[in-house]
Amino acid sequence: MSIQPAPAYEPPYVMAVFTSVRTRDDTGYPETNARMNEIVRANPGLLGYESARTPGGLGITVAYFRDHDSLAEWRENLEHQAAMKHGRAHWYESYTLHVATVERSHGFVRDNG
Amino acid sequence: MSIQPAPAYEPPYVMAVFTSVRTRDDTGYPETNARMNEIVRANPGLLGYESARTPGGLGITVAYFRDHDSLAEWRENLEHQAAMKHGRAHWYESYTLHVATVERSHGFVRDNG
Numbered sequence: 001m002s003i004q005p006a007p008a009y010e011p012p013y014v015m016a017v018f019t020s021v022r023t024r025d026d027t028g029y030p031e032t033n034a035r036m037n038e039i040v041r042a043n044p045g046l047l048g049y050e051s052a053r054t055p056g057g058l059g060i061t062v063a064y065f066r067d068h069d070s071l072a073e074w075r076e077n078l079e080h081q082a083a084m085k086h087g088r089a090h091w092y093e094s095y096t097l098h099v100a101t102v103e104r105s106h107g108f109v110r111d112n113g
Numbered sequence: 114m115s116i117q118p119a120p121a122y123e124p125p126y127v128m129a130v131f132t133s134v135r136t137r138d139d140t141g142y143p144e145t146n147a148r149m150n151e152i153v154r155a156n157p158g159l160l161g162y163e164s165a166r167t168p169g170g171l172g173i174t175v176a177y178f179r180d181h182d183s184l185a186e187w188r189e190n191l192e193h194q195a196a197m198k199h200g201r202a203h204w205y206e207s208y209t210l211h212v213a214t215v216e217r218s219h220g221f222v223r224d225n226g
Contacts (some may be wrong), residue, residue: 003170005132005209007225015162015213017130017175019118019163050132052165052173057116060165060173062130064211083167089219096118098177100213107209108201110136 006048008105045070119161121218157181
């Protein structure tokens with residue numbers, strides 16, 4: 001199975017874009033990151049979750065939710081809140097969160113047939 | 114000057130998220146990519162533009178605009194349209210575009226003082 005971008009869901013849906021630059025402190029980060037993946041993927045309102053990080057540079061994570069209530073559940077999750085607090089203390093040099101409602105989307109998939 | 118994520122702008126603003134997986138065809142891609150950067154950065158309604166690509170994997174580009182008219186100007190730019198057409202023919206295995214209005218944003222910057 002090759003990598004695919006998350007598809008164009010049916011609008012309206014909610015999109016949270018988290019951009020970040022990390023510190024050099026990696027202690028506990030991979031484990032927490034894996035656990036956060038588990039938690040967000042268990043959210044019944046999650047449509048998709050994807051991220052990219054240029055080595056040594058900027059990371060961008062996008063979470064797609066059916067509605068604002070589903071995003072609120074993720075935001076208010078206690079393990080997630082503890083992870084964000086630990087992240088501000090240790091793992092992130094800086095980050096920005098943008099929460100938006102998607103009004104339009106479309107996708108393209110190459111026809112290799 | 115170290116890398117920084119785009120800051121939290123004052124909502125509402127428009128965010129276009131373009132996620133993609135590339136083909137192996139790189140012919141002309143870096144030059145066109147650089148030219149597209151030039152064009153979008155000349156857009157007076159552009160607030161910010163950032164991207165990350167995991168080597169061999171998913172690329173995520175986020176463009177932040179003051180309003181939908183500014184985004185429309187970018188979408189309708191003829192060089193941009195030609196580049197997208199060429200991209201579908203040669204450079205992209207698949208891509209998705211999500212266009213949204215940002216309702217809430219916040220940022221964090223570490224205090225290294």
